[in-house]
Amino acid sequence: MWGSVGFVVAVVAIGWLLDWFSVRWLPHLMLGLMVLIWLSSLCVTDAKAEHDKSSDGFLKQLWRPQVVAFFAICLLIQLSHGPYYTFYSVLMDSLGYSRAQIGLLWAVGVIAEVIIFIYMHRLIGRYGLRAIMIISLLLCVLRWLLIGFYRIICQRCCSRSVCMRSPSEPYMRWVLL
Numbered sequence: 001m002w003g004s005v006g007f008v009v010a011v012v013a014i015g016w017l018l019d020w021f022s023v024r025w026l027p028h029l030m031l032g033l034m035v036l037i038w039l040s041s042l043c044v045t046d047a048k049a050e051h052d053k054s055s056d057g058f059l060k061q062l063w064r065p066q067v068v069a070f071f072a073i074c075l076l077i078q079l080s081h082g083p084y085y086t087f088y089s090v091l092m093d094s095l096g097y098s099r100a101q102i103g104l105l106w107a108v109g110v111i112a113e114v115i116i117f118i119y120m121h122r123l124i125g126r127y128g129l130r131a132i133m134i135i136s137l138l139l140c141v142l143r144w145l146l147i148g149f150y151r152i153i154c155q156r157c158c159s160r161s162v163c164m165r166s167p168s169e170p171y172m173r174w175v176l177l
């Protein structure tokens with residue numbers, strides 16, 4: 001959760017900074033952030049790991065069908081998000097959003113993630129891991145469909161002028177979050 005909170009602060013701050021400074025400074029800024037992360041990792045004390053001798057071996061656990069399915073799902077989700085993570089900011093910039101706005105849009109998505117983290121223990125208790133995973137996958141598919149078919153959906157449900165508004169209008173934000 002705290003990594004997500006740090007990400008929110010970083011994207012909002014960097015988005016704001018990039019409105020004032022050239023994007024050429026981004027690698028230097030990222031290097032500085034990485035050095036700060038490394039320095040903070042030096043403050044973490046070592047903890048002794050406890051080993052349960054009664055459990056099956058690691059490889060035997062790793063090859064259980066449920067574990068293989070879980071890692072396959074994670075792989076597919078990460079593969080589908082890769083282009084999104086790579087080109088989301090580029091797309092928003094090409095649509096006319098300021099870098100500060102792009103940072104805020106990233107922050108909104110991650111704030112939603114933090115809220116889910118806060119309530120996840122209740123959701124797991126109520127619905128179980130399997131149901132949460134299936135619902136998450138379905139929502140992921142729905143998200144990509146909405147983004148992919150946005151223009152078609154918009155043109156059929158709204159007037160053409162709404163679909164062609166200025167990119168800085170909030171009409172498109174619901175799809176892109």
